Amino acid sequence: MSATATPAPEDQARSGHRSRPPRHELTRAQKWRRRGPLMPALIFTIIVTQLPFLLTIAISTLNWNVLQPGDKNFLGMGNFSSFAGFDNYRTVFTDSRLRDAVLNTMVLTVSVVLISMMLGLMLAILLDRKFPGRGLARTLLIAPFLVMPVASALIWKHALYNPDYGLFNGTLNWVWQLFGAEEGPVIDYVSTFPMPAVIAALVWQWTPFMMLILLAGLQSQPGDVLEAAKIDRASGMQTFRFITLPHLRRYIELSILLGSIYVLQTFDAIFTITQGGPGSATTNLPYEIYLTLFRKFEYGEAAAAGVVVVIGSIVVATFALRVISSLFSEEHQR
Amino acid sequence: MSTRTPDQSTGTRHPADPLDAHGADPGDVAQGIAPPPAQKRRRRRSSSGDGDRAGWRWATLAWVLTLLFVAPVFWMILTSFHQESDAATSPPSLFAPLSFDNYAAVFDRGASTFLINSAIASGVSTLLVLILAVPAAYALSIRPVEKWTDVMFFFLSTKFLPPIAALLPVYLIVKQIGGLDNIYTLVLLYTAMNMPIAVWMMQSFLAEIPPEILEAAQVDGAGFLRTVWSIVTPMASPGLAATALICFIFSWNEFMFAVNLTATVSATSPIFLVGFISSQGLFLAKLCAAATLVSLPVMIAGFAAQDKLVRGLSLGAVK
Numbered sequence: 330m331s332a333t334a335t336p337a338p339e340d341q342a343r344s345g346h347r348s349r350p351p352r353h354e355l356t357r358a359q360k361w362r363r364r365g366p367l368m369p370a371l372i373f374t375i376i377v378t379q380l381p382f383l384l385t386i387a388i389s390t391l392n393w394n395v396l397q398p399g400d401k402n403f404l405g406m407g408n409f410s411s412f413a414g415f416d417n418y419r420t421v422f423t424d425s426r427l428r429d430a431v432l433n434t435m436v437l438t439v440s441v442v443l444i445s446m447m448l449g450l451m452l453a454i455l456l457d458r459k460f461p462g463r464g465l466a467r468t469l470l471i472a473p474f475l476v477m478p479v480a481s482a483l484i485w486k487h488a489l490y491n492p493d494y495g496l497f498n499g500t501l502n503w504v505w506q507l508f509g510a511e512e513g514p515v516i517d518y519v520s521t522f523p524m525p526a527v528i529a530a531l532v533w534q535w536t537p538f539m540m541l542i543l544l545a546g547l548q549s550q551p552g553d554v555l556e557a558a559k560i561d562r563a564s565g566m567q568t569f570r571f572i573t574l575p576h577l578r579r580y581i582e583l584s585i586l587l588g589s590i591y592v593l594q595t596f597d598a599i600f601t602i603t604q605g606g607p608g609s610a611t612t613n614l615p616y617e618i619y620l621t622l623f624r625k626f627e628y629g630e631a632a633a634a635g636v637v638v639v640i641g642s643i644v645v646a647t648f649a650l651r652v653i654s655s656l657f658s659e660e661h662q663r
Numbered sequence: 664m665s666t667r668t669p670d671q672s673t674g675t676r677h678p679a680d681p682l683d684a685h686g687a688d689p690g691d692v693a694q695g696i697a698p699p700p701a702q703k704r705r706r707r708r709s710s711s712g713d714g715d716r717a718g719w720r721w722a723t724l725a726w727v728l729t730l731l732f733v734a735p736v737f738w739m740i741l742t743s744f745h746q747e748s749d750a751a752t753s754p755p756s757l758f759a760p761l762s763f764d765n766y767a768a769v770f771d772r773g774a775s776t777f778l779i780n781s782a783i784a785s786g787v788s789t790l791l792v793l794i795l796a797v798p799a800a801y802a803l804s805i806r807p808v809e810k811w812t813d814v815m816f817f818f819l820s821t822k823f824l825p826p827i828a829a830l831l832p833v834y835l836i837v838k839q840i841g842g843l844d845n846i847y848t849l850v851l852l853y854t855a856m857n858m859p860i861a862v863w864m865m866q867s868f869l870a871e872i873p874p875e876i877l878e879a880a881q882v883d884g885a886g887f888l889r890t891v892w893s894i895v896t897p898m899a900s901p902g903l904a905a906t907a908l909i910c911f912i913f914s915w916n917e918f919m920f921a922v923n924l925t926a927t928v929s930a931t932s933p934i935f936l937v938g939f940i941s942s943q944g945l946f947l948a949k950l951c952a953a954a955t956l957v958s959l960p961v962m963i964a965g966f967a968a969q970d971k972l973v974r975g976l977s978l979g980a981v982k
Contacts, residue, residue, distance in 0.1 A: 635828030
């Protein structure tokens with residue numbers, strides 16, 4: 330990944346990071362002694378995370394459906410019917426289900442990250458002021474993020490969205506009855522609005538994460554600048570627009586970046602709330618690959634889809650790492 | 664920052680931050696109002712400066728939003744103490760009698776096996792991550808290897824690769840070596856999953872150890888192991904705890920590998936939750952009890968270490 334790291338800040342970062350007397354050339358032995366402590370972690374990570382991707386690439390060129398007779402075990406390599414070349418990739422790019430999955434993934438990720446970033450910013454601004462019980466409010470606000478994702482998906486589906494006894498319809502029913510109606514409206518949220526239902530549950534889960542990062546950004550504002558703005562009689566809006574927002578920029582970038590990494594890989598919520606349905610209305614890429622693997626048993630096709638996802642991620646990551654690397658060098662230049 | 668005692672009111676702000684030092688808003692005096700002490704404190708950071716009533720309005724808004732936001736969590740916990748008949752009513756019954764029956768029922772259905780599996784998978788993998796990541800972070804911050812930033816970005820880049828794309832080969836290899844439904848398969852995968860986060864976090868914590876102390880140790884003739892064990896580890900222990908917490912949370916909550924690679928023997932808590940629905944029909948109150956139960960360890964740990972959480976979640980990039 331050296332290509333993605335900006336080369337320039339490295340030396341700056343290093344010198345700011347640990348100012349050492351003039352660097353003398355290290356001998357080979359010394360270099361290896363320095364590398365020693367790093368090696369176990371590095372080798373372990375390479376084996377467990379990189380090798381599978383090489384295998385994924387290999388499998389993506391095979392015609393391999395487990396349901397076809399003769400496909401028994403894998404590592405003996407007597408298991409696939411034929412080489413497929415780029416056939417699987419052709420399928421991936423022409424299959425309408427997969428195209429839908431790509432679209433759903435984009436809609437899901439962009440809306441969840443942006444909405445939860447906005448809500449998180451709003452909550453962070455509110456929590457940045459002192460008010461009675463602020464510490465307690467902050468603690469409570471973290472809770473949605475700490476509930477196990479599968480648990481929150483199940484709670485949203487069954488305790489909140491359920492048309493008959495979910496909290497949402499229950500509350501509507503209560504309000505309607507207050508005004509003398511027999512019964513409130515019965516809305517089946519998950520079947521009627523599948524995508525918004527998933528987005529709402531994920532926004533709820535990720536807003537605290539965004540809020541925490543943005544709150545840290547707000548509270549790291551230099552006080553003297555804010556003081557100066559106040560003395561200059563800048564209005565709250567002006568202070569926010571010209572001082573807070575520029576300062577927050579890197580925190581906003583970081584929260585969008587980290588949020589995208591996690592939301593892009595969403596599997597639990599889709600698996601639990603909609604099972605990708607109705608039809609393929611909420612099937613995102615991770616869930617589509619899962620279906621191809623364990624429902625259709627098309628290993629070659631699933632692997633090709635996996636490779637496409639990895640390439641997509643690398644493109645995103647190349648931009649994203651630039652953002653992180655600027656944060657990273659700034660931190661070490663202090 | 665890491666050695667400071669957590670203080671909720673100042674959050675992550677540095678103690679020397681001038682914001683904490685400046686006094687009450689001079690506007691209070693200018694307007695000739697004598698605000699009660701509590702309001703005086705509250706107004707200190709009010710950037711809009713449009714009076715106390717506005718301050719209260721903002722506080723009310725903050726609390727209303729907070730309560731709306733945590734309502735689903737409260738609802739989950741409340742329902743978990745209700746009887747099934749009271750749980751599935753519309754309009755919702757807030758004041759139904761409470762009991763621990765659902766929790767007893769959840770344990771009767773064998774929740775403890777799943778909790779133990781989760782504890783092993785998360786605990787052992789967290790331990791392994793720390794054992795591997797601390798020396799690595801040492802080699803990346805204290806006596807950095809050449810091109811240490813490149814190594815850091817390599818670790819990070821593995822985090823960008825979606826695990827779903829590795830699921831098939833992992834599944835095939837694990838199946839081939841007979842590792843399906845084995846908790847130590849999950850341990851290995853979770854260790855790799857959390858390694859980049861741990862390396863980044865520990866690097867940022869170790870970089871804060873003053874070089875003078877390490878130089879002094881070097882002058883005294885301390886070797887690598889001695890330095891790591893007697894100086895680095897104790898000084899970085901708050902960071903170590905934060906890293907452990909984050910790794911534990913991510914492993915505890917992991918679902919995709921768990922659902923595809925385990926079956927009956929080594930399934931973890933999220934699998935228990937999902938199985939709870941399909942095999943028995945829907946029992947909302949018991950589901951809420953199970954969901955509360957499996958979320959409890961992470962919630963307690965997260966509340967206890969909330970100021971560390973920020974830094975961990977942002978890989979140490981935000982303090």
